[in-house]
Amino acid sequence: MKKNITFRNSVFLALVAAFVAAALQFGNEKPSVSPGEATQAPSVIVEAYEAQKSGVWAETDGKVIRILPDDNDGSRHQRFIIELDSGLTVLVAHNIDLAERLPLKKNDRISLRGRYEWNNKGGVLHWTHHDPEGRHDGGWIEYQGRRYF
Numbered sequence: 453m454k455k456n457i458t459f460r461n462s463v464f465l466a467l468v469a470a471f472v473a474a475a476l477q478f479g480n481e482k483p484s485v486s487p488g489e490a491t492q493a494p495s496v497i498v499e500a501y502e503a504q505k506s507g508v509w510a511e512t513d514g515k516v517i518r519i520l521p522d523d524n525d526g527s528r529h530q531r532f533i534i535e536l537d538s539g540l541t542v543l544v545a546h547n548i549d550l551a552e553r554l555p556l557k558k559n560d561r562i563s564l565r566g567r568y569e570w571n572n573k574g575g576v577l578h579w580t581h582h583d584p585e586g587r588h589d590g591g592w593i594e595y596q597g598r599r600y601f
Contacts, residue, residue: 497568497575498538506569510577512536513563516556522548532556541574546593551581554595566591
């Protein structure tokens with residue numbers, strides 16, 4: 453009888469060990485992302501910056517550290533720099549011909565979805581607005597409980 457219990461305990465422990473190993477392996481896998489689908493950042497943005505990769509849709513949040521003058525060449529863009537929790541700074545170019553201007557101040561926190569483009573200064577997040585042609589989901593900025601798109 454005691455031999456049977458030991459065998460059962462061994463089998464049980466082996467199954468638990470296999471389950472834990474599988475769970476650890478699953479947790480280390482990077483999720484696959486289809487083109488145009490946003491992924492949670494800031495790690496995605498940091499990875500894109502380090503790999504010098506552009507065209508990455510991402511959702512992130514950060515603190516506004518600088519408000520810049522609008523870019524009025526072509527489509528008008530409200531411009532400001534955010535700092536991610538990682539310390540990386542990113543320029544946000546928010547098209548105010550397609551979306552409403554945000555009443556931002558320095559040190560405000562925002563969440564946003566946009567398309568990341570690499571540059572050696574930290575990169576740019578744009579497409580923080582709806583797609584007027586409906587080709588993709590577009591982006592948004594959340595500020596003080598309101599979503600601007």
